[in-house]
Amino acid sequence: MLEHLRPTAAALALFTLLTGVAYPAAITAVARLAFSARSAGSLVLRDGAVVGSALLGQPSSDPGRFWGRPSATTPLPDDATASTGSNLGPTNPALLDAVRARIAALRAADPGTARPIPVDLVTASASGLDPDISPAAALWQVPRVARARGLPEERVRALVEARVEPPLLGLFGAPRVNVLRLNLALDRLLP
Amino acid sequence: MTATSWIEIAACFGLLTLLAVPLGEYMARVYSGTSTAADRLLGPAERLVYRALGVRRDDDMTWRRYALAVLAFSLGGVLLLYALLRAQGALPGNPNGLAPVNPWIAFDTAVSFVTNTDWQSYSGEGTMSHLSQAVGLTVQNFLSAAAGMAVLAALIRGFARRQVEGVGNFWVDLTRSVLHVLLPLSVVLAVVLASQGVVQTLAGSVTAHTLEPRRAAQASAAEQVIDVGPVASQVAIKQLGTNGGGYYNANSAHPFENPTPLTNLLEWLAILLLPGAACFTFGAMVGDRRQGWALYAAMLVVLVPLTVGTALAEQRGNPALAALGVDQAPSALQGGGNMEGKEVRIGAVESALWATATTAASNGSVNAMHDSFTPLGGLAPMWLIQLGEVVFGGVGSGLYTLLLHALVAVFIAGLMVGRTPEYLGKKIGAYEMKMASLGILLPSAAVLVGTAAACLLPAGRAALGNPGAHGFSEILYAFSSAGNNNGSAFAGLDASGPFYAVGLGLAMFVGRFGVIVPVLAAAGALARKKAVPVSAGTLPTDGPLFVALLVGTVVLVGALTFVPALSLGPVVEHLQLLAR
Structure with missing residues (x-):
């Protein structure tokens, strides 16, 4: 179990940044630029x-x-x-x-x-x-x-x-x- | 049912198959490590991830190491998500100033999202800050799906490999699932959804002054507070990853999650896409594509008739309303049908299509309220969950559980002719059968024991939203949903108290890891075996006979386990409705 501690911590941190911060931010940027009225709630x-x-x-x-x-x-x-x-x-x-x-x-x-x-x-x-x-x-x-x-x-x-x-x-x-x-x-x- | 409805259902499944076949082939390359077009683009990023994790790509794990890695990673995920939800009040990304999530709901939610269940005992817009939605829930939508896909890859290797100890490396499978499959698909889907009106913003609520006040006497009631947030990015992965946890309480029935018939079609496809594609991944990786088609066919044989049946029941409408002189007949001017708990733009047929897809596929998102379905319309989704989420099922988890049923099917066939059963050139022994039985029985036990406990305890009964047989259905549906990691609900049940938080949390845990560990154990045992040559006595597992055997096994196990309970709920209610 101990050998999995470091990959667990690193994977959670890394994928939180990638899928929890970078991904929503990128989609928000594209949506605000390309579909500003619709992405704000029509x-x-x-x-x-x-x-x-x-x-x-x-x-x-x-x-x-x-x-x-x-x-x-x-x-x-x-x-x-x-x-x-x-x-x-x-x-x-x-x-x-x-x-x-x-x-x-x-x-x-x-x-x-x-x-x-x-x-x-x-x-x-x-x-x-x-x-x-x-x-x-x-x-x-x-x-x-x-x-x-x-x-x-x-x-x-x-x-x-x-x-x-x-x-x-x-x-x-x-x-x-x-x-x-x-x-x-x-x-x-x-x- | 109208002619258009038949064409609509056929078109939906046709489109699904057209997309699933190439995606499955692509995923086979992702898990075999063969280079894909995306490798050139993502290769450097992938190597960076491995360096940060401190893992080597060629480090082949035994099934025990693999299982411990899955458990460690999932446990870490639960702790992180629980901490985030408890701390959201003090963290940024909370423009509407929401309080910390209470401990019971935070526990229930953390287990729920990490086990790919996404059961929600809270209302999203009033409970979760933007930060919790994006950094907490969206992340686990990716990771729980990726973990399921990794376990499936390990099991497939168990069949494909000969006389080796290793079944792959969990960290590599996890990383490749996210980078090569889930993230690219989510980006494309999220952008298309946003183009149709699915909200995507970091801003807080907007206040509108509506044309009319809600009540003439209250001027303030003419305000409508419009909740917005990073919705499209979350909806895309909650559909693709068979997660199903909505941004809003009403899930994909909410116009901001699912604003048009096009978004409805795409989100429906996204529910079934990866579980369907997994069949073709399996065929490609074991080197016999017909095996994959046989599994896909078995899934359709169960799902399509139940979809048609549900659509018939919902489009026919509610006999109790017909008696009041309400016009429920479908025509050129209205979709018609049983419209309580349904949206006009979606209509009864697509609500039925979605209801069976989301329960077959362990997704659990809804575009209509299952609690208000006709008794028979609500029976099909519940039973699909109880089949153990093997008809499509969860991303990864659907196919690995179906493969356990395939072992049972060849075992039964072997008993009939008096031969040692084999599947894909591997002799199936007592150990594999024990693991298959455990993986099938543990979730069912969680469902039935949980339902019984809820019926016996006052805390279980106090939460009901409907009286009588329908109330029993609400409890049975809740534990079926949790024990099989689906996440949809007969939402009249108030599951926000400690009893359901803990009870459903345990059921979700057993439903996830009570299957994953036996699956990996079977994978390890299979990988060690040598291949036996095909002989005249070998049951071919790529033809109609095997499909029928497999469907028979799935349906019999599901029916025998749950028919007594179902007859106390939906069946009694249907008879009551007829007796009116």
């Missing part, structure tokens, strides 16, 4: 102030804005310092109660729409910070948003459809709409 600015990250979901309850995925972070939703899912099992009564409450809130904000609600609007995301909703979930909200904003439904629908990102090569991932970018575009429609 921050979104409006009038010079940071309003969020294009990659992180935000809380929403205003009928005149698109709502994102429900978030299970505690105590407040969409907490970017405590990412988490609900971890509720599929048979857990607490999950079913939460889904019922979300359905009730969506129905109350838009009693006129009878169509079934897309699943991503009533289930909590894995990270608690999902920035996207499905195109179906965005289109479901169009009548409510249009009414609250006093806009024709077609204009709001066109806004959604212009922001649909398809799966990669039509194959990998699911179709999606970024909620923060959609809401910012909506705000720009109404000065």
Whole structure:
């Protein structure tokens, strides 16, 4: 065992410098130079102030804005310092109660729409910070948003459809709409 | 399942094979010491490392010396990481002013990262400083993977060599694993990830003023504190090294770790790449490439059907939600499926692909919350872990454990025809069989004893996040994950207390070194043997018959050991869901 003491100490020291200091530093340097906005968190600015990250979901309850995925972070939703899912099992009564409450809130904000609600609007995301909703979930909200904003439904629908990102090569991932970018575009429609 | 989903799964495994074959060949050259293209570039650096370590490249170690070197190095790693985590409050690289990690979590984490498990009983963004993440956790992501690869190289030499005592030099294998394989691959992957939006910075948190407050009454709730840090560099190696410990609590479900479908695909490939390539390294080093293909085929035969089954279960959705009038059907406008604990950009099918890959490969990173999977969707990942992390498995550790199963398979075949079993021209004797049995039984014992203890003790039961059968599944999953060095969780279980810190820590230790030591002992015994010529009675180990025997052994051992426990957890829950 004693013969291994020196190589152990030397290897830990050397590889800590190489993989723990030099490697992250080199990647940071390349990322800051080549992809400065993305490596800093894809921050979104409006009038010079940071309003969020294009990659992180935000809380929403205003009928005149698109709502994102429900978030299970505690105590407040969409907490970017405590990412988490609900971890509720599929048979857990607490999950079913939460889904019922979300359905009730969506129905109350838009009693006129009878169509079934897309699943991503009533289930909590894995990270608690999902920035996207499905195109179906965005289109479901169009009548409510249009009414609250006093806009024709077609204009709001066109806004959604212009922001649909398809799966990669039509194959990998699911179709999606970024909620923060959609809401910012909506705000720009109404000065 | 939709037609696109079938094509997607086929494309993923096709891509994986295309990348794994050449990488495996390259790794064979790395461990044979034959010069590679990288040697010209890295040769001088490598020689400097050996001088600093005070080792000679041609110093061939017996299996005992090799095993002691692995143990000494791992123990040193645990001590260093524990000290770093306890001291982080007083060290630089802590822009958000985080406190020292508490002793239980520091112990659990140190063992976890050194054993390549990366079980995390803490939330990364709220617990670990930038320094701890980079200098502590990232370093062990490299070194635990490299140690696993070194042990595999020693075992392969045991098969390839004839009548010698030595199985290689641990320090050389370790160094070459880092310099020639892990570091170059990580650099490439980290840069691509950063280009897609994975965060990489040394700055502290940013505060955003969101469009709406969380609650109308609280103006301060309109602030969103955005945690950033050196993420891309850590995500790359946590995927490639089958470590799986996320920078953020939500792991690769967090948009900053996995922002687009492209990063999801690349990170998925990175989970399986090195364990898959190891099969081809094996074939090349024992001088018979068909042997490597047979092992790779056996892995796919188990993994692909379980992946399809999980994808079917998750895309079908949760029957309990269907009853509430929720639209879960996949269409051109939504991915659909069981979306609780899943991300929209990733979708149900790729969550299933990842769940089976990360549990097959002892990676343990997640892009969806396994705790919220449908009962059958959650059963497959748990069972893949319980198979002993041999289907792909950990970097190095997957294949060396699968080779123990291969010894059992040829032994059973030998019993059937009444011949002394052989594998790759080596007669398999009582000693090798004892070592194979130990290496297979020790981790299983750690899982079942640990689960039983947790069910019996109040401290074990108090940590549950879900009631009933699902709660039992959480415990079983935790010990399966620890005892087989996977690291993923049914995360509703609160494992931050002393009971789970110590219990899971011990399970991880047994799961790692209770396999490594028997593997090296078998390697030493095999290297000493002379080769026996192939005869008409030799079982060919490169054809479908052997693949079927091997898969049968893996599945039978896994099934017989864990079916009683599984029937108390996921199976009961599935029946409850049907009975609604």
